[in-house]
Amino acid sequence: MEKPFLTVVVPCYNEEEVLSESVTQLTNIIKKLVMNDSISNNSQIMFVDDGSKDRTWELIKQYSESHEHVSGLKLSRNYGHQGALLAGLTAAHEHSDCVVSIDADLQDDVNAIIEFMEKYHEGFDVVYGVRDKRDTDTFFKRNSALTFYKIMSKLGVNMVPNHADYRLLSKRALTEFLRYKEENMFIRGIVPLLGFKSTKVYYNRNERFAGESKYPLKKMLLFAVDGITSFSVAPIRLLLVIGSITFLVGVVLGIYAIVQKIIGGVVPGWTSLIVSIWLLGGVQLIGMGVLGEYIGKIFRQVKERPRFTIEDNVFEMKCEKNKNNESLV
Known part of the structure; x- marks a missing residue:
């Protein structure tokens, strides 16, 4: 043999x-x-x-x-x-x-x-x-x-x-x-x-x-991100969940604001506004980053450049x- x-x-x-x-x-x-x-x-x-x-x-x-x-x-x-x-x-x-x-x-x-x-x-x-x-x-x-x-x-x-x-x-x-x-x-x-x-x-x-x-x-963190995004679309689905939860929180806050307006308990202030802006802005930026990671992989893949x-x-x-x-x- x-x-x-x-x-x-x-x-x-x-x-x-x-x-x-x-x-x-x-x-x-x-x-x-x-x-x-x-x-x-x-x-x-x-x-x-x-x-x-x-x-x-x-x-x-x-x-x-x-x-x-x-x-x-x-x-x-x-x-x-x-x-x-x-x-x-x-x-x-x-x-x-x-x-x-x-x-x-x-x-x-x-x-x-x-x-x-x-x-x-x-x-x-x-x-x-x-x-x-x-x-x-x-x-x-x-x-x-x-x-x-x-x-x-x-x-x-x-x-x-x-x-x-x-x-x-x-x-x-x-x-x-x-x-x-x-x-x-x-x-x-x-x-x-x-x-x-x-x-x-x-x-x-x-x-x-x-x-x-x-x-x-x-490099370890980048390697981990590569591994996750190369094998799963779970991060994108997670964004959908986060977005849905954020939407529901917004609906609840909207109802609360209307009720406070009716009963006359509205206190002028900027806290709720700032919190909402940062919360929604953060979710949007995270979403753009995750989507960008996947789109970037597609972009590099379709070019079909030599890998070495x-x-x-x-x-x-x-x-x-x-x-x-x-x-x-």
């Missing part, structure tokens, strides 16, 4: 401080899997440079020349984590029998990849890496994440709690995944939609090896070189 070609896709943005250790740890895992006859000796670790401003790409090229299992992909600019991950998965599709995605910061336990491959050989098309606990997170991050999962569940989005983008996809799962053409790709929500046989591998998350997190609070642009592809060159060497043999 032919051994599967595994590609480990690693999005990178300004990761020069951690890249050396990432190469070391991931290369050791690949070598163990090769020795165990679990994967092909041509398997690759593809570091995807997402428009880094430091020496990340320079280092990736150096490691690709000195390590047989290391290659890279350079994007023309910064497309964000999900864009870089999508670019890597797309590039890996043609040559790979299965792919594993993992971040470069080494917070996800690389040893779980060995168990990923065991599950793959058992016939699973999707293997989710799930955090066993969130002890390394701050109180705010831990509870905000749990709240997000609960909200998504209430909205009918089938997500895997405590799972980020550490997963394995088989060839056919990746093929089906790439058929989804959303401009705003929320990968964590799309993968469960594939419906293929899946399982979970639990692991303990580590502290970031070096450097700073590329997901500050602002590849500037340099060392991965493709390495794969072709390995194919030529095999044909000579």
Whole structure:
């Protein structure tokens, strides 16, 4: 039986401080899997440079020349984590029998990849890496994440709690995944939609090896908004409910004002007027913002612009070189 070609896709943005250790740890895992006859000796670790401003790409090229299992992909600019991950998965599709995605910061336990491959050989098309606990997170991050999962569940989005983008996809799962053409790709929500046989591998998350997190609070909030608006129209329906409640409150206040006028209990003042203006104005602005979010997604989608642009592809060159060497043999 032919051994599967595994590609480990690693999005990178300004990761020069951690890249050396990432190469070391991931290369050791690949070598163990090769020795165990679990994967092909041509398997690759593809570091995807997402428009880094430091020496990340320079280092990736150096490691690709000195390590047989290391290659890279350079994007023309910064497309964000999900864009870089999508670019890597797309590039890996043609040559790979299965792919594993993992971040470069080494917070996800690389040893779980060995168990990923065991599950793959058992016939699973999707293997989710799930955090066993969130002890390394701050109180705010831990509870905000749990709240997000609960909200998504209430909205009918089938997500895997405590799972980020550490997963394995088989060839056919990746093929089906790439058929989804959303401009705003929320990968964590799309993968469960594939419906293929899946399982979970639990692991303990580590502290970031070096450097700073590329997901500050602002990006986390934007990511959450993207996830919600990509999979549900519930926020628009919520606006309808808020608008209806506000209308009913207005009717009640109107009746109250008429009654006070009849009985002569009207006291001149501006409080009720100001409250009404701010209340209605706030509802309108919130409504415009939510609708704008959806319209903005439609606007970007109908343009059908490329979701990423590849500037340099060392991965493709390495794969072709390995194919030529095999044909000579």
